[in-house]
Amino acid sequence: MIRIQKAVLILTVVFLAGIAAVESAYAGAMLADLENALMCKCDDKCGKVLINCTCSTSDETRKKFTKLLDSGLTVEQIIQQQVEKHGETVLSAPTKKGFNLTAWVVPFGALLVGGLGLRRLIQTWTGKNDSGKKGPEGEGEKISSTGPSKYSRQLQDELDRLEL
Template sequence: MKPKSVKFIFLPALLLFSTALHAFSARDIEEQIMCICKDNCGKVLVNCTCDTSTVYRKEISAMIAEGKTQKEIIDHYLARFGEKVLAAPTKKGFNLAAWIIPFLAIFAGGWGINKIVQSWVGKRKAKIITEGQKEEAAKAGDSVENQYKKLMEEELKELD
């Protein structure tokens, strides 16, 4: 391969990937930052309409114009306000619990409901007349209907 053809292939690829790395908008950053205003609106900056959010938007646009990266801008706000400025907790350390615990709670709740339903079904199955009991009732001269009536009476007594 000739050196010119190598340049011809790699130069566009380099330009393509370098723009992809730096391609972000102010909106991308606003979606990751909470509005820290005196009203404590608790909204993500992109959705907030208060006066303070306008100031932050201008700051973000100015930082982008200066050539700062998305990480540098977010780090600036982290240093200024702390982790409360982030729209989502970081996935490190104790904050990892905020990502894991909801899924564990859902799993544990489902498991608990499953166990409760199994115990209810197990108790109910114990009272259902089996085929062997039907045969015994037939030999004793007792009909299956009478056995079910007895079972129903027992259950009604338990409810009283």
């Protein structure tokens, strides 16, 4: 059982490490696409990201950005310019600093806390079950000290097959 738990732990760590690596690989390129990073600011307040918007304002904005990029401004400078003009609301996602950082951290934090809580809950529940299995005269200990018998293995195999 310990072997299985270790295997699961290693797989989880590898998966999470993979995700972390992917995150860092992309971080630099995140603001590369202006259309993705900025909202459309049309009069209708369509509430769409520029890349998803098809109104005439969005077309004009795209043309304007193309000119600005051609003039030598960087993506970050254009974004900064837009934030100064329209406020933070022009950004399609919260920045990753200050109070806005909570937007990014809280979902993963909640998941982590939930995961730890779940682990504890399962530990409690499995512990309860283990103690429940122990007979009044320490039969459970006796069985566990000798390891699973031939019959308990057979029972487990049959239970596995029952799933068919």
